[in-house]
Amino acid sequence: MNEMNQSALNDKEIIPENPSDLIQCIAEDDYDWLTRQLAALFGFSDTFMTLWDGQQSSLKSFSGKREQVSEDLLYSLSALVHSAKDFYLIENLSSHPQTEKINIPSRLNFFVGVPFKTKAGAVIGAIGLMNDIVPASYNGHQLELLRILVMLLTDNIELRYNHKSQTDKEKLINRKFTHDLRNPLTVISLNAEIINMENNLSAGVRDMCNQVKQATGSMNQLIDTFAAIQKNAQ
Amino acid sequence: MNEMNQSALNDKEIIPENPSDLIQCIAEDDYDWLTRQLAALFGFSDTFMTLWDGQQSSLKSFSGKREQVSEDLLYSLSALVHSAKDFYLIENLSSHPQTEKINIPSRLNFFVGVPFKTKAGAVIGAIGLMNDIVPASYNGHQLELLRILVMLLTDNIELRYNHKSQTDKEKLINRKFTHDLRNPLTVISLNAEIINMENNLSAGVRDMCNQVKQATGSMNQLIDTFAAIQKNAQ
Numbered sequence: 001m002n003e004m005n006q007s008a009l010n011d012k013e014i015i016p017e018n019p020s021d022l023i024q025c026i027a028e029d030d031y032d033w034l035t036r037q038l039a040a041l042f043g044f045s046d047t048f049m050t051l052w053d054g055q056q057s058s059l060k061s062f063s064g065k066r067e068q069v070s071e072d073l074l075y076s077l078s079a080l081v082h083s084a085k086d087f088y089l090i091e092n093l094s095s096h097p098q099t100e101k102i103n104i105p106s107r108l109n110f111f112v113g114v115p116f117k118t119k120a121g122a123v124i125g126a127i128g129l130m131n132d133i134v135p136a137s138y139n140g141h142q143l144e145l146l147r148i149l150v151m152l153l154t155d156n157i158e159l160r161y162n163h164k165s166q167t168d169k170e171k172l173i174n175r176k177f178t179h180d181l182r183n184p185l186t187v188i189s190l191n192a193e194i195i196n197m198e199n200n201l202s203a204g205v206r207d208m209c210n211q212v213k214q215a216t217g218s219m220n221q222l223i224d225t226f227a228a229i230q231k232n233a234q
Numbered sequence: 235m236n237e238m239n240q241s242a243l244n245d246k247e248i249i250p251e252n253p254s255d256l257i258q259c260i261a262e263d264d265y266d267w268l269t270r271q272l273a274a275l276f277g278f279s280d281t282f283m284t285l286w287d288g289q290q291s292s293l294k295s296f297s298g299k300r301e302q303v304s305e306d307l308l309y310s311l312s313a314l315v316h317s318a319k320d321f322y323l324i325e326n327l328s329s330h331p332q333t334e335k336i337n338i339p340s341r342l343n344f345f346v347g348v349p350f351k352t353k354a355g356a357v358i359g360a361i362g363l364m365n366d367i368v369p370a371s372y373n374g375h376q377l378e379l380l381r382i383l384v385m386l387l388t389d390n391i392e393l394r395y396n397h398k399s400q401t402d403k404e405k406l407i408n409r410k411f412t413h414d415l416r417n418p419l420t421v422i423s424l425n426a427e428i429i430n431m432e433n434n435l436s437a438g439v440r441d442m443c444n445q446v447k448q449a450t451g452s453m454n455q456l457i458d459t460f461a462a463i464q465k466n467a468q
Contacts, residue, residue, distance in 0.1 A: 043375075139371075141275045145275050145383075148268075167400075173460075184448075184449035185449070188446050205432055209429070212425050219419070233404075
């Protein structure tokens, strides 16, 4: 217990060691559902979500004609989106310096992407929408709505992650606490037993020894109950 | 500790005793910001959010000409929205049976509202958007986006609430645990001290008594440290 930092639970904001831990907190189905919804609602033919673990991107979900779109394209676009403050827009994919050398289906020209950014400013992924032309319904308001959606979603991912991190940390502390309590309790219990084995004890001392043994028994029960609660907790 | 339910921390979904506790988890500023954004982005002149505590609605935020809109109107509309599965739409406020008797500014005719529903299906509030006519940009896609926004926001509110509830519950359990440990520990410490005061103890028994006293000392230190960690935790 002594080597534990008392402020271990004080971090109001918990930064994951691996940013991809964050995005793993949402179920695959939710990503797929959201990607499909975004494609339909914003009027884009192809949409995707990638996650960034600090080293590389990986594709989380895709809506559209996946077989026509190379991973090269998705990861190049994601990299551009990560560098953007709010969003990244390309009017003609085939003439953009970062994508012109990649094989792009002719039906994809217009691209807009929004980065997933945590409150602390860490990039944890990107959402990208592609279409042949600017969709009829697409305008500045749509982009702003997309940004609010991504913001709420990122916040949501962070909340889940922080909750899980904190619960894990507390479990560790509680486990260490109950473990550390057992050793001195065993010392007490053993010594009380050995003292009780002496022949020349007064009735009073023997009685006190028994009280000590009883007390260690109830402490062991308390610790067992507490450990069981921790084990059952989510 | 014994009267504690071991499954106290097992509820994967925590239902608040008072649903309004849920919605209080988001800062006022966030509601105001979101209400303003929704008004602008969906092209409505007046938007509002109300919260429902199971008994009555209260206004959380409003964007538009507040002085022209009566609370009667907002609460009547909220009640209609609560009863809706997904959304509630009124094309002409002045001819709707629930609002025709209320004084409504002539600039407000078209209304659309979406309920805040928790995963367990409890209604915790409503968001309402009003305008003179159907806004030019408003269509089924916009409504679907609004519903996704409200869903993400409700999820967000629930996550915050569950996190807080669980932390509060754990704190209570930990406090009870450390408190309950102190009593038997005092019994042990006192008895060891009284035994040690006997005159006719062998050196071995006296030594064991001292070991018991040392062990109670380190247990008390452990409990102090654990209690301090709990106190400092958010």
